[in-house]
Amino acid sequence: MRKRFLGLVSAAVLVLSFLPGASAANAAAHSVCIDPGHGGSDTGTSGGGILEKDLNLDVASELGAILSANGYGVFYTRTGDISLGNSARAKYCNSVGATILVSVHHNGSSNPATDYSTALYQKRIDRDLARAVTGSVSTALGIPNKGITQFASGVLVKSDMPATISEGYFLTNPDEQSRLNDPGRDYRYEEAQAIYQGIVAYLASQ
Numbered sequence: 790m791r792k793r794f795l796g797l798v799s800a801a802v803l804v805l806s807f808l809p810g811a812s813a814a815n816a817a818a819h820s821v822c823i824d825p826g827h828g829g830s831d832t833g834t835s836g837g838g839i840l841e842k843d844l845n846l847d848v849a850s851e852l853g854a855i856l857s858a859n860g861y862g863v864f865y866t867r868t869g870d871i872s873l874g875n876s877a878r879a880k881y882c883n884s885v886g887a888t889i890l891v892s893v894h895h896n897g898s899s900n901p902a903t904d905y906s907t908a909l910y911q912k913r914i915d916r917d918l919a920r921a922v923t924g925s926v927s928t929a930l931g932i933p934n935k936g937i938t939q940f941a942s943g944v945l946v947k948s949d950m951p952a953t954i955s956e957g958y959f960l961t962n963p964d965e966q967s968r969l970n971d972p973g974r975d976y977r978y979e980e981a982q983a984i985y986q987g988i989v990a991y992l993a994s995q
């Protein structure tokens with residue numbers, strides 16, 4: 790127990806030491822509604838033996854842990870493998886009054902070579918957040934940045950706050966599949982860290 794606690798503390802210190810822009814005072818004023826895409830009977834895309842709904846939940850959980858460790862408020866639309874409509878996701882985030890909404894997804898294509906990062910937006914107020922997230926993810930993961938794409942998802946349309954859907958990379962790409970199945974390196978954590986840094990950069994710019 791004690792060892793686990795110390796491990797968490799040192800992880801938090803490590804995260805903070807990489808983020809000179811993140812101050813605890815600012816963090817406490819902001820909360821992030823994290824929305825792991827799909828769930829239940831809706832699996833999303835798949836590849837390398839991994840379902841998108843599970844990957845989304847893993848990355849979202851890592852993201853929430855990083856945000857909490859840095860003093861941000863965190864809400865989740867789902868923490869388990871359940872089906873949830875897009876309207877319900879947006880309504881929940883509205884009801885808790887989150888500062889921003891970040892939906893975690895991954896892309897899929899019939900062409901296995903396709904791989905890039907993009908972030909979806911719908912409202913005008915979504916655009917800067919979407920830009921910050923996809924920029925950070927593409928840089929951290931070393932994949933092309935396709936920029937932001939307008940998309941009328943209910944999560945984006947019905948949310949009151951700036952919101953984005955991060956489509957971090959293509960789960961159908963063999964390079965990404967071997968990264969995700971690499972026992973020696975935690976790429977899910979690295980992606981969560983990248984989304985976190987995009988969030989911090991966005992909030993600092995407001």
Ligand SMILES: [Zn+2]
Nearest residue numbers: 826833894895
């Ligand atoms: Zn998806």
